Amino acid sequence: MIVAMRLARLLVPLLLVAASLNAATSFPPMVYEHRVLENGLDVYTIQDRSTPTVAIHVWYRVGSKDDPEGRSGFAHLFEHIMFKSTKNMPAEMLDRLTEDVGGWNNATTLADATAYFEVVPSHYLETLLWAEAERMGSLNVDEASFASERDVVKEEFRFRVLAPPYGRLFYAIERDSWDVHPYRRPGIGSIEDLEAATVEDVKAFHAAFYRPDNAILVVSGDFDQEQADGWIDRYFGPLSNPEGEIPRIDAPEPVREQEKRLVEYAPNVTLPAIALTWHTPVPASDDALALQIAATILGGGDSSRLQQRLVRGEIAQDVYVSPDDRREGGLFIVFAILASERRPEEAEAAIREELAALASKAIPAGELAKAKNLILTRALRERETSNGKAYLLGESLILGRDAAFVNQSLSRIQAITGADVQRALTKYVTEGKPVVITYLDEKQRNAEAGDTE
């Protein structure tokens, strides 16, 4: 059973294999219109009248990296509060305007952004534009609803981090992969920091970040262009920005000089795991695209190098290679869940050997083409729905790419050579200094402590 809900994609992206684009013969470009309202709201519209649904996205340029000090998890908690009341909307009215008419809503808090989505039958477009403008303009919050929603988020913490066997590993990957940049604070937060958050924090956060000049509106799907533009002007046009600058983080992460090794223990870990992470360049760079190809060669599909070496080779139960793109530079993550009776050191050695081989030996043309084809087909799937297109566009802008990237990335990836992939992999991964996290069952901590006595 799947329960639909406001899911923060805080940890999920770490599990996904890299995806971007590769050129083939006929890839339909995404056609969009762009304009900026006088108040600074960035507006994109993508028309597709084939199905009578429309997706409305509002992406705010504020994410977990902007959590106040001592309040990790706050941006995400705030995202939940945005479904409570506004000046003209009672709590949960957003659900009445979406779910009750056959649509849905959701929201997600990323490191660099918070995004709110609705998909509705297209004749409700005006209603939802009004609703999104409402909560951009005002947010009411009382102690009771705040406390109750904070409890929901604490349950979300337990659901994502404490209950699943590898939840604490993903948490550690976020927490331990940066030394200085606020990306080091896990977006889901901690029970203590969530407890410390107040209604006053919520008000201050809305005032600081939820303003038209800090947002991107994407409307994608079935609409009449002139009519949609008129509604956007009518409901978002009157919103104003407060005085003062939008607070921005300035805490560049230094290059890591030393490899960092950690051991994380958790209960009910039946199979140990190992994770290695390296810093990656900004997502708009060619090197970031080259690393996506590298990740696909290493971990995309059963024929990939690490699947063959570790899973077919019976060292690991599964292995994932997953770039976690972030606006100011993200992570290249490799992690493996061990096969029974195997040790983390064996997996680490095999992973490092395969990385070194990819960096040093020329990549066969067929293997490079295969990776590009996998990336392309995945891109087609991402664009099947209006919501998928809106997501790609919003994400692209948030990651510091431009809107045109969603179309250009195709030819850019096509132009990347095997030597480019090797150069990027060498620079950031094989010559970079990783964080290495070994993940073991709690019982092994006690065993090791016992040994030292």
Next chain:
Amino acid sequence: MRRLFTIVPAALLSFCLFAQEQTTPPAPAEPREARLPKPVEKTLPNGLRVIVVPRHETPLVAARLMVKAGGAADTKALPGLAYMTAAVLTKGTSSRSAEEIALGVEALGATLEAGAGWDSSTVDVSVMASNLAPAMAFVADVVRNATFTESELDRERQLALDELQVVLGQPRSLGSLVMARLTFGDAPYGHNLAGTPESLAAITNDALKKFHGTHYRPEKSVLVFAGDVKPEAAFSLAEKLFGSWKRGPRQPAEAVRAASKSPAPRIVVVDLPEAGQASVLIGRQGIRRTDSSYMPAMVANSVLGGGYSSRLNQEIRIRRGLSYGAGSSYEPRLSIGPFVARTDTKNESAAEVAELIVGEIRRLSKETVEGNELAARKAVLIGEFGQSLETTTGIVNRVSALALYALPLAEINRYVSGVQSVKAEQVRDFARLSLDTDRMNLVIVGDSKAFIEPLKKRFENVEVIPIDDLDLATPTLRTRLQKE
């Protein structure tokens, strides 16, 4: 707090004379007609049914070869047989090794996945339209010529055993397995689809070959295409790749399997010390896909636990902050499938949420659902249906499910009216007949010391099974005592 300005840009003044703040949601416009897929079909001389749903916006095709036998056809001694047959299917044919298959498929940018459900086994491919023919050649090869070698079985067996260990360490997945056993006892659907440590160890490649030889046959299969392909092209591809696929030996028609008798309901706590959350499930046998109560059941579930604003999530998450999500589902199958309501909560709240779930299920048979709520919950079902048809894989899922349960493909055009026609009294009557909480099982997997006392105050006959004594292979769920 900032306020909305009431000034409207000059350009709008012409048609917005009384510019003022809009304090209520603007009314919707006229709805546009939904677009439904138009399946076309043909049956090959060997009995293979081929269904095509063209959709040309994106140059992508999803295809599925579905065999009408899954985990329910596992032999009693070998639960997991259908699952392992599917797992090894793509790992070698008479002309290609496992590596060659993976490499060949992925070079096309395609994904190829074989898997087993309860009533069917499937081989799915998703591929850009220009590579459809070569990708389908791999589907045909694995379905028709899989070799099931010892070494590939051994490798998949080890993977399945390892995965099982991970599954058994999480409250959620463990809860599902315990509930299935309580709901169906020793009958099919009661075991783990992916097998048990004992059955996985006992499965031989001869057993896989026998399952494959019996069930993977054209007259028991359906091939579905959705996406950027013309029907004639898909039919001729099917003819070329599957036309010479031989029917199986004649077998007596299988009797429709009688529903298993519901075992007596139980309340079972599986004690998993240090569990990060407790998983709480309440369930019983539900309905068949072809039952006349299918639509009332879907609507009843949508009210109770389908979607964000359903009653369970309202009470448990939205009103009380006790969980990240609560819901329920029917899984109608060829025979009677399960009904389950569930949530996950901190260990301390487990007894409280169990009581809340029971209360909400009971309310459904006591009170008639009020008109606005009913309309909203129907809209959820209709919306989900429409959105599932927006992707090629979504269309394949819907169409192949109709084919599996031998329902006319035209049902796809009747779904919306079917949901609309359900009356509040039907929902209540269905709940009275089928959702009697006294006949339901309750399962909680979690750190029992945190909730056992309050649970015993609320429910009688609570059984506690420590994780080390749990045996999913038997309906008692307890490890048998060693015979001396």
